[in-house]
Amino acid sequence: MDEIVCTGCSLLCDDALAEEKKGEVKSLGLCRLGHTYLESAAKHSEAFATISDGKTHTEVSVDEALEKAAEVLISGERCLLLGWSHSTDETVKEGLGLAATLAAFFDTNAIFGLAQALSHKIHSLKLDINLEYVRNNGEFVIYWGTDPTESSHRHPSRFAVLPRGEKIPEGIESRTIGVVDVRETETMKMANHRIIIPPGADAELLEALTGEVSGKSSITSPVAGVPPTELLGLVRNLQKSDCTVFFYGSGIQNSKNPGENLAGLLALVNAIRATGKEAYALPMSHDTNIMGAIGTTVDTADSPSAVDYASGSANHSPDSTSLQRLVAGEFDVALVVGSDSLAELPGPAARALASISLIYVGPPGGLTPRRAAVSVLTNDEMIAASGGMHRVDWVEVGMKSLSKTAKGAMSQYEALMKLHERIRQKKD
Amino acid sequence: MKLNPMELYNLLPKTNCRLCEPKTCMAFATKLALGDVLPDDCPPLLESGFEKNLEKIRELVAPLQSTETTGIKLDEDKCTGCGNCVVVCPVDVAAEPPTSEGKAALSEDTVFRVENGISKIINLEKCRRFPPDRLNCRVCEQYCCTDAIEIW
Numbered sequence: 001m002d003e004i005v006c007t008g009c010s011l012l013c014d015d016a017l018a019e020e021k022k023g024e025v026k027s028l029g030l031c032r033l034g035h036t037y038l039e040s041a042a043k044h045s046e047a048f049a050t051i052s053d054g055k056t057h058t059e060v061s062v063d064e065a066l067e068k069a070a071e072v073l074i075s076g077e078r079c080l081l082l083g084w085s086h087s088t089d090e091t092v093k094e095g096l097g098l099a100a101t102l103a104a105f106f107d108t109n110a111i112f113g114l115a116q117a118l119s120h121k122i123h124s125l126k127l128d129i130n131l132e133y134v135r136n137n138g139e140f141v142i143y144w145g146t147d148p149t150e151s152s153h154r155h156p157s158r159f160a161v162l163p164r165g166e167k168i169p170e171g172i173e174s175r176t177i178g179v180v181d182v183r184e185t186e187t188m189k190m191a192n193h194r195i196i197i198p199p200g201a202d203a204e205l206l207e208a209l210t211g212e213v214s215g216k217s218s219i220t221s222p223v224a225g226v227p228p229t230e231l232l233g234l235v236r237n238l239q240k241s242d243c244t245v246f247f248y249g250s251g252i253q254n255s256k257n258p259g260e261n262l263a264g265l266l267a268l269v270n271a272i273r274a275t276g277k278e279a280y281a282l283p284m285s286h287d288t289n290i291m292g293a294i295g296t297t298v299d300t301a302d303s304p305s306a307v308d309y310a311s312g313s314a315n316h317s318p319d320s321t322s323l324q325r326l327v328a329g330e331f332d333v334a335l336v337v338g339s340d341s342l343a344e345l346p347g348p349a350a351r352a353l354a355s356i357s358l359i360y361v362g363p364p365g366g367l368t369p370r371r372a373a374v375s376v377l378t379n380d381e382m383i384a385a386s387g388g389m390h391r392v393d394w395v396e397v398g399m400k401s402l403s404k405t406a407k408g409a410m411s412q413y414e415a416l417m418k419l420h421e422r423i424r425q426k427k428d
Numbered sequence: 429m430k431l432n433p434m435e436l437y438n439l440l441p442k443t444n445c446r447l448c449e450p451k452t453c454m455a456f457a458t459k460l461a462l463g464d465v466l467p468d469d470c471p472p473l474l475e476s477g478f479e480k481n482l483e484k485i486r487e488l489v490a491p492l493q494s495t496e497t498t499g500i501k502l503d504e505d506k507c508t509g510c511g512n513c514v515v516v517c518p519v520d521v522a523a524e525p526p527t528s529e530g531k532a533a534l535s536e537d538t539v540f541r542v543e544n545g546i547s548k549i550i551n552l553e554k555c556r557r558f559p560p561d562r563l564n565c566r567v568c569e570q571y572c573c574t575d576a577i578e579i580w
Binding site for chain 2: 015016017025026027028029030031032033034035036135149154156158159161162163165171186187189190
């Protein structure tokens with residue numbers, strides 16, 4: 001069996017083995033999601049392309065599809081480049097270059113809250129620690145508004161809950177686990193503190209905990225419906241722990257008041273640090289290489305997302321992302337790369353995207369290639385391994401491909417490079 | 429088959445005399461169902477008038493006393509391949525030390541190994557519940573978040 005890097009989620013597990021023989025895929029160490037991704041990726045090892053007239057899809061050569069895609073993109077008045085969750089860093093960089101060539105608007109799935117979270121002063125576009133540090137030092141781990149048992153299956157077993165580390169000699173027995181969510185989750189089964197709050201009550205709870213930790217106020221009555229004894233027990237463990245790590249997810253990033261939630265979380269982290277203990281916050285995100293996409297966009301365009309090249313140079317548009325602009329009808333053509341945006345966008349934005357000319361480059365499957373006028377269907381990066389990606393803690397992971405690579409294989413990067421070349425030639 | 433604590437509770441004296449370690453009859457029934465205490469650890473149960481109850485309880489908990497009859501059932505439909513059982517199993521950690529740090533089990537020496545996305549029990553006889561250890565270890569069941577693992 002060969003070493004492989006899984007692209008099923010943002011953990012990019014690189015400790016697994018896999019092989020493909022006569023169409024059958026076997027793996028050791030991949031979770032159910034990762035193995036399913038591998039099975040799907042292995043089925044489509046050769047690139048192919050389709051063109052649609054709105055009713056039927058006709059298979060064409062990749063060259064023909066790229067030619068048609070270039071024509072459609074150039075003829076558009078206002079173009080959107082979207083997706084990039086399952087693209088390598090190199091592909092994202094090529095995409096930013098293509099956006100500049102087309103004077104287009106470039107955006108990623110970071111618009112779903114992660115860009116705002118990373119830009120907030122809780123991070124200021126950098127993370128203080130990585131997951132290995134959590135494994136080696138994290139005594140008190142709190143999952144807030146995220147359920148890794150559902151979204152990133154191996155997060156608790158690889159890094160945050162169960163494994164041993166330098167200062168965590170007995171694994172789970174050396175840690176305290178807390179889960180805060182709006183419903184009972186499966187991750188709560190491993191937790192010492194299980195706190196269920198109503199939606200939108202995160203900031204209130206964070207403020208109460210901060211007051212108690214800093215000694216500026218006392219919790220004497222229920223907060224967000226949680227009894228004071230439960231909260232005081234949580235605070236006691238926050239004060240005892242030498243290193244507390246908050247993993248926060250959609251519950252913080254995508255709730256009604258994410259800015260207030262992030263400010264509250266930052267205040268709590270700072271309150272714990274003021275007592276002489278370590279405390280950190282790390283975002284959770286499921287998308288495979290969203291952190292790589294954000295990092296590459298920051299390096300290239302000085303912004304984590306929403307980059308507008310209409311003026312000829314990169315301009316950040318923090319108040320108006322692709323979602324608002326799509327719904328407002330600003331774009332007439334879109335190129336979606338490495339994501340199933342029609343399945344991922346909120347309803348009004350997805351409907352707006354489906355109503356304009358759509359080009360898709362990426363692995364087959366999902367709603368977007370079904371709707372696209374032109375689809376160039378490439379290898380999944382789990383097989384192609386054409387570049388680098390970044391894990392959810394911003395650690396770079398080099399991809400490793402299965403030893404057998406099909407003759408007709410093409411990565412997203414190759415397809416995008418060829419598309420960009422054609423567009424440049426047509427514009428000259 | 430898992431024992432039902434309520435069934436055991438209904439056979440106990442229900443005096444809450446606090447002479448046992450768990451202190452209440454409900455807590456005693458729960459620990460009895462897990463095999464953490466024995467029927468003889470309940471003093472009132474040994475008194476006259478409770479002979480039939482004692483006999484029934486002994487019959488119900490007998491399988492727990494002999495770990496040769498223990499088994500671990502893994503429901504593959506519920507399993508997500510998260511690897512919690514691999515990392516938390518003390519036998520796995522001794523057989524393949526990198527699993528203690530969260531790495532995937534790749535050898536054939538562990539009790540659990542995630543194959544094709546699902547955890548498999550590849551060496552049941554190495555489980556500590558069996559001889560020579562005969563320990564009442566249930567960590568795999570305890571940390572399986574999807575309830576895919578059941579110990580009986």
